[in-house]
Amino acid sequence: MNTAVFCVLLCIGASAVSAASLSSQKGCPPWKPLAECLVAPCQVSRCSNMLGAVCHNDYCGGCHARWFVGQFEVTNRCTTNAAPSITI
Structure with missing residues (x-):
């Protein structure tokens, strides 16, 4: 069960990082989020x-x-x- 929880947290964290890096790749200013x-x-x-x-x-x-x-x-x-x- 601990492994499943870790995987969920890791996947959610990776998603957030991926979205943040995509935003910076697109060159969006902070006041215009992706x-x-x-x-x-x-x-x-x-x-x-x-x-x-x-x-x-x-x-x-x-x-x-x-x-x-x-x-x-x-x-x-x-x-x-x-x-x-x-x-x-």
């Missing part, structure tokens, strides 16, 4: 009026789809008819 989303934001977002725009999922502080043409962000120029994504 979000867990039910769906990838780019799966429910479109930017049809910006030809060649490429979507990047942004999980810092929520579930956001950010659109780029080359290195330039064009998210504000996109018209969005997407359903809102749900953060868990």
Whole structure:
């Protein structure tokens, strides 16, 4: 039984460390913690009026789809008819 308890504590600790390291890998600032989303934001977002725009999922502080043409962000120029994504 002690082994099972140890394994549960170890697994929970490893999960917390994994989430923390993922947050730092994503470069999220402390005031915008890494979000867990039910769906990838780019799966429910479109930017049809910006030809060649490429979507990047942004999980810092929520579930956001950010659109780029080359290195330039064009998210504000996109018209969005997407359903809102749900953060868990």
